[in-house]
Amino acid sequence: MEHIMNNVVEPSSEPPTGEIALPTTRGHDGMVTVHAPGLEVIRTMARNGHPVTSIAAALGMSARVMRECRKRQPEVEAAFAEGLGGLEHELVHTLLEAARKGQVAAAMFLLKCRHGYRETGQADSAPTVAVQINLPGAMDERSYAKMIEAEAVHG
Template sequence: MTERKDDNLPARLVPPEPGAGGRSHWRVTPLGLALVEELAGRGVHVATIARALGMSKDAFRSCRDRQPEVDDAYHAGLAREHDALVGNLRTAADEGNIVANIFLLKARHQYREGEALEANLNVSLDTGGVLVVPNKMSMEEFLEERRRAGELPMGPRPDTVERIPGQCDPDTIEGVLDPETRRSE
């Protein structure tokens, strides 16, 4: 390929392909690709990148659609910026910055504070198991809600529960919450 006089420009306006009709359009040169990647890597806004190439934001969007290498350069720059920012944040977290630690925990490990725990509840009256009761209601309210939802049998609880000496009354939760109220059988 012969070097053109305007190849030292980041982008140039080119006429439509012969026989294709249409309008002139912008073409980003290799120099422009390097510029796009560098500016995106520095966190420069798309409108500013377009202006540096000598075109409008809409023309830059068209270039990214028409020339996949332009979009690749833009995303390579974004990836480089991302890696640098995460590295800075990681360094701050390692140096004891609590806010950086909290942010990394939330952003990278999907930690959410204040959200209800999601529980896969499978209660079998025959086999026993662990029952997770939300803090906002008592055990009795929880069981009644489950009965109304059809997840537990209606009516009185079957007397098939074995009571172990020294264990709290299985009919109430208070014995678990307050050790002083535990009673032996």
């Protein structure tokens, strides 16, 4: 697998013409907006397995500001998802190729992760039943005695 370590977009010495050429801008309200070049940085770095903190740093922002952008700009979250999806596709494809070449560990890993297998066979995918019991809050002795008396009278 090829790894690209330098995914930081270098600022151009030329002034932007027409479209915004900067990866991000900060508005008058202090909010950071990620533009198309920044989305490409996010997509590429996520695809190459970089953590969110590194991606944020490459865009000149903190992880907190990056989280805010992801919530506010659906296209930022979509770029992350697309990058991570590409990484997942590559990793699964690599494991599948290894499994097909006879690497048993890769085949076992794929069966467990992708198809729910365990050492004892395939996992049961049937829904499980959950029972919830709600208990009343704590009562003092007098309240409890009144509740028991009321039940005895009406019961």
